[in-house]
Amino acid sequence: MNGPVSSELGSEYWRGAEAAVRRTIYRGTGLGDDIADRPHIGIVNAYTDASPAYTHLRGLADAVKTGVWAAGGIPFEFGTFATCGNIGLGSETLKYELVIRDALAGSIEIMASVHHFAGLVLLASTDSVIPGHILGALRLNRPTLFVTGGPMLSGHWRGRSVTAMHVNEAVFGGLPSGAITPDELKGLEDSACPTAGACPVMGTANTMQILTEPLGLALPATATIPAVMVDKVRAAHVSGRRIVDLVRQGCRVGDVLDSRALRNALIVDLAIGGSTNAVLHLLSFARELGLPLTLDDFDELSRVIPCLSGVLPNGPHTVDQFHQAGGVPQLMKHLGDLLDGDAVSADGRPWRTVLERVEDRPSSVIATREKPRFADGGLSVLRGNLAPSGAIIRQSAVPSEMQRHTGPAICFDSDRDAYEAVIGGRVRRGSVVVVRYQGPRGAPGMVEVMLTSDALTSTGRNRDTALITDGRFSGFNHGPIVGHIDPEAAVGGPIALVEDGDTVEIDIQNRRLELHVEARELERRRASWRPPERFQRIGRGILGLYAMTALPASEGAAMQPWTEASHEREPAAV
Secondary structure, eight states, X not given: OOSSOOTTOOHHHHHHHHHHHHHHHHHTTTOOGGGTTSOEEEEEEOOOTTSTTTTTHXXXXXXXHHHHHHTTOEEEEXXXXXXXXXXXXXXXXXXXXXXXXXXXXHHHHHHHHHTTOSEEEEEEXXXXXXXXXXXXXXXXXXXXXXXXXXXXXXXXXXXXXXXXXXXXXXXXXXXXXXXXXXXXXXXXXXXXXXXXXXXXXXXXXXXXXXXXTTTTOSXXXXXXXXXXXXXXXXXXXXXXXXXXXXXXHTOOHHHHSSHHHXXXXXXXXXHTTOOTHXXXXXXXXXXXXXXXXXXXXXXXXXXXXXXOBOBTTSSSBOHHHHHHTTHHHHHHHHHGGXXXXXXXXXXXXXXXXXXXXXXXXXXXXXXXXSSOSBSXXXXXXXXXXXXXEEEEEOGGGSOGGGXXXXXXXXXXXXXXXXXXXXXXXXXXXXXXXXXXXXXTTTTTSOOBOHHHHHHHHHTTGGXXXXXXXXXXXXXXXXXXXXXXXXXXXXXXXXXXXXXXXXXXEEETTTTEEEEOSOHHHHHHHHHHOOOOGGGGSOOSHHHHHHHXXXXXXXGTOOBOOOOTTGXXXXXXXX
16 A cells, blocks of 8 residues: 555554554563453553562562463553662652652553553552552553562561561661661561561551552452462462453442542551551542542541551551451451442342351450540541641550640651651750751652651650651551641741740640641741752753642642643742
């Protein structure tokens, strides 16, 4: 055919042409002629040998593929990167950890679009990698299932369970303060990560793994299967078969992950006392789907949803024990009519039907509504003149004597500076440590303020000293730690105006975060405030792009499309 192809050629012609091109290319991978009429399933594998959370995913991906083949589909595996936040702990590279969520979503969107995959199976295990995979799938709105990597088995040292959380606290608090010896630290190091899988505490990794079930993405009772159990391989195989069924039924991810599923996931997050990072991720999911969800929803539900999970840091147990106690279905069984039973699970049944068959087995790991671990939900939304748009605290992990605290501020512009002040004894007991310029724009990337929070926890200072920040904090941490303060300092939020010695009040019961400084004085400070010099320049690379486009924490902190309005948000007074 000479010249340009006629625009009048019909759709049948184009389908035939596309099929011929695909057959040609896929022959080069060893496939035959029957590929055109079978569902093509993208297997999104975050495998890496750089973290125990991911080293086993090759085997799980193989199990998914056998399921896809058995159901008549054709699996096409492709990889995504997967970082481990613990590796970056204490360094500047930790600011990438939230930013990777958007980069991962974009890579999945591109690969699945170009290759016309009919459905997706996502394999991931930790922090921002899980929500990055989910965001990518939501943009595509194709049939989707999630196979979690699962938790590792808990380690044991001197008769108690130990995890990477304990090593972090020992390194950044116990050792510098003399609370433990180098030999004791070595014992913790040797014991903390005994198998593959995500660290078995209720950090962001396991919080997000658990939420894949109420979101309708992971098959019921599979999200918390430990990484090393053969049940995990079986679940992967069944997921491979199930995704082909979903494609043939035309069941898209948006048909399952609707407003009911989103609300159920929020309720489960509160009931497990999950990581505060889940707030950012659920808000971002809702935005991607065009569903209404705000911090007000978290605030409303946190007053009526009890925390039932006794997993660290809300109690002494680990996630592998949570699974043995009945896992997500057991927790949802105890929540009962607080959940929407008509929401659809990943196996196609309404959750009401799924839970009818779950035996009620109360335990110290998963408590009942009548005798909860904590009467309110695991998270609270605080507001006040320090956080007009909201802030987050994990109230279930705050000592009772610190549920309300008032003290003098001591201010820092980096986590490391604050940490060195705490370890060096320069922070008085009763103080409120302010760590600012750590938000989406200020870092950029919304840093986890882990050094200072670990130091306060491991030295026992979390019982008399509080921390507030416009950054985030790890799901490992516990104590009076307020994060996600919005507006952030880099755009002139009130936290930028705090001075050493100012009185700060944290009142969890009344959901307040207040700076006790007269309005006139704050206006005077605002008039003379200028962002630090490093925030007056947009950097290069993904961090610079994120700084220019990221939404505030109260809206999920995800990158948004370019708009005139988004580029009017220069670092200036709010």
